[in-house]
Every structure is written in structure tokens, then in C-alpha cells.
Amino acid sequence: MTDQPPAAADEPDRRADRVAVVHRQARRTLLLAVGFTVAAAIVVVVPTSTGRWVPLHLFFVGGLLLAVSGATPLLAVTWSTSIPPPDAVVRWQRLLLAAGAVGLVLARELDLSDVVVVVAGSGLGLARAVDAWPDRAVALGQAHMVANLYGLVGIVVAATLPFFVATQIRSKMGPRASAPAIRTVLVALAVAAALASAGAILEAAALTAVGLVLYAVGLMATVGLCPRPVRRQLRWAGPRVWLLATGMAWWVGATVALAVEAAGGRETSDRTTLVLVAVGGFLPIVLGSLAYFGPVLRGGGHERLTEGFGLTRSWLALGACNVAAVGLAASQPTLAAVALGVLAVDVVVRLVLLIR
Numbered sequence: 001m002t003d004q005p006p007a008a009a010d011e012p013d014r015r016a017d018r019v020a021v022v023h024r025q026a027r028r029t030l031l032l033a034v035g036f037t038v039a040a041a042i043v044v045v046v047p048t049s050t051g052r053w054v055p056l057h058l059f060f061v062g063g064l065l066l067a068v069s070g071a072t073p074l075l076a077v078t079w080s081t082s083i084p085p086p087d088a089v090v091r092w093q094r095l096l097l098a099a100g101a102v103g104l105v106l107a108r109e110l111d112l113s114d115v116v117v118v119v120a121g122s123g124l125g126l127a128r129a130v131d132a133w134p135d136r137a138v139a140l141g142q143a144h145m146v147a148n149l150y151g152l153v154g155i156v157v158a159a160t161l162p163f164f165v166a167t168q169i170r171s172k173m174g175p176r177a178s179a180p181a182i183r184t185v186l187v188a189l190a191v192a193a194a195l196a197s198a199g200a201i202l203e204a205a206a207l208t209a210v211g212l213v214l215y216a217v218g219l220m221a222t223v224g225l226c227p228r229p230v231r232r233q234l235r236w237a238g239p240r241v242w243l244l245a246t247g248m249a250w251w252v253g254a255t256v257a258l259a260v261e262a263a264g265g266r267e268t269s270d271r272t273t274l275v276l277v278a279v280g281g282f283l284p285i286v287l288g289s290l291a292y293f294g295p296v297l298r299g300g301g302h303e304r305l306t307e308g309f310g311l312t313r314s315w316l317a318l319g320a321c322n323v324a325a326v327g328l329a330a331s332q333p334t335l336a337a338v339a340l341g342v343l344a345v346d347v348v349v350r351l352v353l354l355i356r
Contacts, residue, residue: 022077022084027297029070029094034290034351036062036101037283041344045337052273054105059283060153062101067286068156069093071293075163142200145273146208150193150215150255157285158222159186161244165226168241168292169233177225185225189218196262205265212259219252239318243288246318250280250325279336280325287317287347294354311354316346 040059048054077084084090103119162177196211198204234241254275261272275281295308320343327336 018077018081018083021087022074023297023299025084025087025090026070026074026293029066029090030290030293030297031351032094032098033063033066033070033286034347036066036098037064037286037290038344038347041283041340044340048109054109056273057105057108058101060148061104062098064153064282064286065101066094066097067290068153069097071160071289074293074297075160140201142208143197146193146197146200146211150196150212151190153282154193154215155186155189157282158189158219161222161248162225162227164289165229165241165244168244168288169227169229169237171227171229171233174225174227177227181225185218185221188221189215192218199262205262209259209263212255212262216252216255216259219248219255223248238313239315240288240291240312242318243284243291243321246322247281247283247285247288250275250284251282254281275325275328279321279328279340284318284321287321291317294351298354308354311350314346314350317343320346 036058040055040063043055043058044052073085073090076082100119107119159182162174162182165171166173192211192214194211196208196215199207199209199211229237229241254272257272257275291312291314294312295305298304298308320339324336324339324343327333327339
């Protein structure tokens with residue numbers, strides 16, 4: 001006899017094929033995330049009335065949040081004995097995120113404030129989008145950027161990095177990645193993001209700069225929690241792990257650059273933000289993650305898994321990400337646009353080959 005409550009009628013079946021179910025759910029969500037990511041890379045070179053706002057929100061709201069929502073249950077189910085979420089819940093989450101991303105971008109581009117109110121998912125972003133406080137527009141925009149990039153997206157990425165690097169290189173967790181150490185770093189990142197966001201709202205440049213510097217230190221501490229790969233592991237993971245590494249390097253560097261801009265009392269430039277979010281920092285981290293998940297989700301046995309990992313070893317994508325970031329940092333938009341175009345083509349071709 002046990003004290004556990006009786007399982008639901010369909011739970012034994014769901015638990016028996018839980019990995020297959022969550023793989024199917026994740027395939028569809030991550031495929032949609034790839035679509036938004038490629039669309040964001042293409043839209044960077046397309047003239048729009050709201051400028052860089054469109055590709056940034058396509059990438060973050062559509063690409064990155066969909067990737068997170070697809071990967072989170074996948075890892076939770078495959079790393080434990082949990083059952084996958086119901087298909088209906090996954091479908092609605094996927095639909096709402098995708099519709100929200102598309103609706104938000106179209107509403108802002110067409111200046112439809114009422115529609116923006118319906119689909120907006122951030123209070124600061126909503127206030128900025130509908131121009132609720134015109135005299136605080138710049139401050140709200142800065143706070144919205146910091147709260148989302150560092151509070152929402154940043155902490156999620158940093159929290160998974162020590163685990164995912166170990167997965168990428170087929171290694172045990174790093175010896176320093178104890179549960180208390182990971183919690184301490186995440187709390188420090190949350191406090192730093194809150195300080196930087198509060199400084200932006202209050203227009204306190206020194207507070208914003210301090211928060212961003214502390215955040216950069218927290219990111220370096222996160223890297224210190226990751227396992228150190230040996231040469232054999234680097235050869236196997238190849239560009240997938242280097243996408244993660246260069247993404248973290250650009251992320252830290254751009255955060256320090258943002259802190260310098262804030263300390264000088266200057267508004268955050270589009271160039272610095274783009275280097276951080278659209279190309280140098282988060283984009284290679286997302287691509288490196290999808291390059292690992294793609295072959296795993298395709299399945300088909302050991303031979304197909306090996307073939308899939310071969311298809312996603314893209315040194316071209318690694319080079320294109322970094323060339324584009326350098327182009328943006330050096331105020332060379334043509335170079336960045338060409339590199340992003342090459343990256344989009346490379347991702348699409350490899351995705352088609354992987355699906356076939």
C-alpha cells in the first residue's frame with residue numbers, strides 16, 4: 001500500500017511514451033522559433049517605420065521565447081520522470097506567443113495603439129509603445145530594454161547554461177556548479193537586473209551603470225560554473241559549443257559597453273543593443289542550442305543522430321554571427337547585412353536537409 005494519490009486514467013500511457021510525446025511537442029515549437037529567428041535576421045535589412053524595433057521583437061518575443069517554451073518542458077521531461085504537458089496546453093502556448101509576436105510587430109508598424117494594448121506582455125513596454133508618459137519615453141524605453149534583456153531572457157539563459165554546456169560537450173556538470181553556487185549567481189543576476197532597471201526608470205545613470213557592471217560579473221561567474229571541455233569534447237561539439245562561447249563573450253562585452261554609456265549619461269545606442277541582442281550575444285546562443293536540439297528531436301536511431309549532428313556543425317553560421325556583430329560594432333551595416341543574409345540561408349538549408 002502507498003499513500004500516493006491514484007494516477008489519472010491516461011497517466012500510465014503518457015508516462016510510457018513521455019519522451020516521444022515531448023519530442024513531438026518540442027519539434028513544432030522549436031521549428032516555429034527557427035522561423036521567427038530567420039525572419040528577424042532578414043528584417044534587419046528591410047526598411048521599417050519603427051527601425052530596429054521590428055527585428056528585435058521578432059527575435060525576442062517570437063524566436064527566443066518560443067525556443068525557451070519549447071526547450072523547458074523537453075529538458076524537464078527527459079531529465080526526470082515527469083510526464084509531458086497536455087498537447088492542448090502546448091498548442092495554446094505556442095499559438096499565443098506566435099500571435100502575440102506577429103500582432104505586436106504589425107500593430108507597432110501600422111501605429112495601431114489599441115491592438116498593441118491587447119497583445120503587449122510587458123508593462124514598461126506597453127507604456128512606452130502607447131506613449132503613456134511622453135516626458136518619460138526615453139527612461140521607459142531604457143527600463144523596458146534592461147528588464148526584458150537582463151531580467152527575463154538573460155536570467156533564463158544564464159540559469160540553463162551550466163547544465164546545457166555539459167549536455168553539449170557530453171560531460172558531467174562542472175565541479176563548481178553546486179546548487180547553492182547556482183542559486184547565488186542567479187540571485188546576484190536578478191539583483192543586478194533590478195538595480196539597472198530601477199536606475200533607468202529613475203534616470204539615475206550611476207545606479208544603472210552599477211547594475212550592469214554587477215550583471216557582467218555575474219555572467220562571468222556563470223561561465224565559471226560551466227565544465228571545462230577537453231580537446232576531444234571540443235572536436236565533437238565543434239561550432240555548436242563555440243557559438244555558446246562567443247555568444248557569452250559578446251554578451252559580457254556589450255553589457256560593459258552599455259554600462260559605460262550609462263555612466264556617461266548617454267542614451268543606449270541602437271548599435272550597442274543590436275550587438276548585444278540581435279547578433280553577438282543571444283543569437284549565437286540560440287543557434288548553438290537549436291543545432292543540438294534539432295538532431296535529437298529528429299530521432300531515428302544512432303546513425304541518424306550522428307548524421308544530424310554532422311549537419312548542424314556549421315562553422316559558416318559561427319563565422320557569420322561574429323562577422324555581423326563586428327560589422328555592427330564598427331558601424332558597417334552593409335557588412336552586417338551580408339553576414340546576416342548568409343546566416344539566414346545557411347540555417348534554412350541545414351534545416352531543410354535535417355527535416356528531409
